[in-house]
Amino acid sequence: MEQHVVVAGGGPVGLWLAAELRLGGVAVTVVEMREERDPRSKALTVHPRTLEILASRRAHRPFLRAGTPLPSGHFGMLGTRLDFRALDTPFPYTLALPQARTEELLEERALALGARILRGHRVTGLAEDPQGVTVRVEGPDGPYDLRAAYAVGCDGARSTVRAAAGIGFPGTAAGVVGFLADVTLDSPPPPGFSAFGPAGGLMVAPLPGGLFRLVGITPDDVTTTWPGALSLDELRAKVRAVAGQDFGLHSPVWLSRFGNATRQAERYRRGRVLLAGDAAHQHFPTGGVGMNVGIQDAHNLGWKLAAVIGGRGAGALLDTYHRERHPVGADLLESSRAQTALMTAFSPEGRALRAQLSTLLATLPALNATLAERVSGLAVGYPPADPSAHPLTGTRAPDLPVEGAEGLFALLRADRLLLLDLTGGSLAGPPAPGVAVHTGAPDRPRPAWAGVRAALIRPDGHVAWAGTESDATALAAAARRAVRRAHGVAED
Template identity: 80%
Template sequence: MAQHVVIAGGGPVGLWLAAELRLGGATVTVVEERRERDQRSRALTLHPRTLEILASRGAHGPFLEAGTPLPSGHFGGLGTRLDFRVLDTPFPYTLALPQARTEEFLEEHALALGARVLRGHRVTGLAQAPDAVTLRIRGPEGPYELRAAYAVGCDGVRSTVRTAAGIGFPGTPATVLGFLGDVRLDNPVPPGFAVCGPAGGVMAAPLPGGLTRLVGITPDDLTATWPGDLTLDELRAKVRAVTGHDFGLRDPVWLSRFGNATRQAERYRDGRVLLAGDAAHQHFPTGGVGMNVGIQDAHNLGWKLAAVLGGRAGETLLDTYHDERHPVGAALLESSRAQTALMTAFSPEGLALRGELSALLATHPALNATLAERVSGLSVGYPPADPAAHPLTGTRAPDLAVEGSEGLFSLLRPGLPLLLDPAGDLPAGPSAPGTIRHTGALVRPPSAWAGVRAALIRPDGHVAWASTNERDGTDGNHGR
C-alpha cells in the first residue's frame, strides 16, 4: 500500500498518469466507470507539446501512424489559421485522431508498464487519514474499499473525488451552447472548412469511416436555457442557415450540445488527494486544447508523485504541482473565454473585429508564432523562485541534438532527471540518486542553448537548472 495510487477515471489523463507512475515505480489502480471505451470522441486533436510528451517516453509511434497531421489550427475560429509549421518542434502540426483511439493507445501503454485498470468500477467517495486515503468504490459485484497512499481525480468536470475532498470549483455558468454532429455528408466539404458570418459559425473536421464532425454556434445559441437534445433536423437547419447548404448531411452517429461553463478547482492538491484534467478545469472547447492540457497536467504530476513514493523526494515536491499547473489552467480559461468572445461575435462590430484580427494574423508572422506556441502548449514554462536563475530554468527543453543519443527526448525515456554534461566539465563522481548522466556535445543548439555547459532536465522535459560557467556543479535539487 505504501506506494499505491488509485486514479479515478480511465480517460486519456488518467491513463497517462498511470503510465508515468508505473514508470517511476509506483503501484497503480485505475478505476473507470465505463465498461467499454466510449466511441463518441469528444477530443479529436493532439497538439505538438502532447506529441513531444509521448515521444519523450517512446510512445508516439502508434499515434503518428494512425493520426492525420494538419499543419494549422485556429484561434477563436478566425479566418486566418495558425501556421504550426513555424514551431520549433519535431511535430509542427496538430494530429487529428479520435479520442477513442488515443485512449486505446494510452491504455496499451499503461498496461504494458504494469498498471491495473478496473472497468465497470466507480468511485463513490473517499476519506483521508494522515498516512493514507480510503476510497469507496462500487463494482459489478457490489461496493468495496481501496486503501492507497494517494488518490488522483481524473474523473471529469463532475468529479466525485473533487467533491468528496471538499475542493471548491468556482467559476461561471454556461451562456453559450454550441452544437456538434458526427454525420455523413453526400457533398463532402474540403479540409479546414469553416464559415463565420452574421448567421453564426460552422467548422468541419473529418472522422474515420467516412464521417464528418460539424460543430458550430448560431445567435440562437447565445443562451443559458437548455433547449433540449439536438435533433438532426435542427442540425441541418443550423448548418444551412450559416453556410447556405446542408451538404446532404444524414445518418448521425452522435448529436450533442456543449456549453461554455468555466470553472477551476481552488486547489489541485488537498493532502493525499490530487486533481488533473477536467476535474481541475472546465472551459469551452476552443481549439481542442482540453485533453492536451490534461495530459500535460498528468505529465507534471506523475514523476513528482512517483519520486515521493519512491523516497527520491520529500512530500513538499507535490505542492509544486499546484504551484505550476494552476496558473496554466487559469491561462487556459482566460484564453478560452477570449476565443469564445470571438467565436460568438456575430454583430457587425464583432465581425469587423474578427476581420481585423484575421488580417493581423495574416500579415504579422510574430503574432501567428506567439499564438501558435500558446495553443500548442510549447510556450508553457514554470518560472523559478530565484530571480538569479539561468534564463532557461523552468522552460521546456526542445529535442536537442545531443552527441551519443537519438536526441534529448530519447534520453528522457526512463522518466528520470537527466544531467547533461555537454562540455564534460562536471566533476567526476556519482550524480544525485535516480539521475541519469549523459556526456555529449550539443549539436548546432538553438541560440538560447548556445554556451550551455551543463543542465539538469526534469523528467517532464523542463529545465531544472542550467549553467554556462566552466567547472560548475549542481546541487541535485530536482524539484523545480
C-alpha cells in the first residue's frame, strides 16, 4: 500500500490532520490553493476541547501565549452568557485568538514534523483504484498527479474533493445573511459589548493591532436574496440602528457577509476519500464552533488513518470515522439552526422567548453547564456498539491525575493506544503493538471512574474500554480484546 496521504486544504483542519499523520509515521502532502495565509480571520475562538486536543500533543503552550482567555461564551446572542469556569477541564475558558495566528502556529508545527505543504497549488480532481488514489493538481508550472493511499478533503464548503468523490451535500440554502467587519473604532464600547432589539443584534470584539470585529444581523438581513458587497455606509447604518451609535468606526480592513446555508455530507468516507471540517458540514457561524469541530474531525481521523496505513489497524477502523463524527456534525447543524432562530428573533414574541431563556440560563446552573459542555465540545462521546459496555466507553477522558505523569493528557500519543493500569501492576507485561502501558496507583478523583481497574484510551482521548474485573487474569484478557476492537480487528 502507498504510505502517503494527500490533504486538500491548508487551513486549521488540514494542518492539524497533517501533523497527526506525521506523528503516526505517515508521509503527507498538503495542497493549498492560496499562495500565502489569509490575513483575515473568519474564526476568533479556540474552545476548551480544542485546547485539550492541543495539550494531548504538548502543542498548547504557544496558543495560550498568543491568545486571551475568556471565561464565558454566548449562545444565540442571549443576554446571559455561558459560564465555562466550572467545566471539568484544565482549560475552563474560550481562547480569543485570530484564525490567522492559529493557522500560522499549526503550519509551523506541521512543517516541523515533516509535512510537505504546497502553496499556490489546487486539487482539480481524483481517481481511485484498488491500490490507491491519484490526485490531480494544478500548480504554477501546470497540471500534475500525486499518488497516495488516501485523499482527504479539508477544502471547505465548496470542496473539490467531495464533488470528485461523488459525495452528496444535501441541506438548505441561506435565508439569513449576517454582516462582519474589521474596523477601527474611535469610541469603542466596553469589553464584551453586545446589543439586541427590534432593529437587530450586534457583537463587538477587540482584535490585535487596535482593530475591532463587528458581527451582526438586522431584520433586513433575513432574506434569501444575496445583498451584494457590504459598504462602509451600510455598515454604519446597521450599527447605528442596533446600538444607537456607530462608535466612530472607520478604516475597514475587511467588510464581508456570511449566510446560514446548512448542509452536511452524506458520507464522510467513500473508499479512499475522506472529508473533514467545512467540506463535511456547512452552517451559520454561531458561537465560533466551526473551526473547532473541524479540528476535532481531524483529531478523530488522523490516528485511525495512520494506524491503517501503518498496519496497526484494520481497514474497518476507517468506517468508524463516519459512524462517530457524522452524528456530531448533525448535532452541530441543529445547534446552529437553533441559535440562528434566537439571533433573528426580532419580533415581540421572539424577544420574549430570548428573555425567558436568558433568565433560565442565569437561574439554572445545570442548564448553563449543559449548554457550555455542548458548545465547548467537552460533551462529545461516541456510543459503543455493545450496550453492556462500561458507561465510560466512548466518553472523553478527562485529564486525570496519574502517578508518574503530569496528567492523562501528557501520556497520550498519536501513534498508539494507552492502556492505563490502575491496579498497581497487575497488567504488567510487554505491551501489544501500538499500545503503551502506564501503571499508576489507584486514583479515583471522579465518581464515574469508581471501580475502574484498567482503561484503554484512544489516541484522540476517548475511552475505548474500561474494566472492573477483580481477577487479574480476566482483566488482562479483557484488555487484550479491547485493544483488538480499538484497532478495528474483528472478534475471534
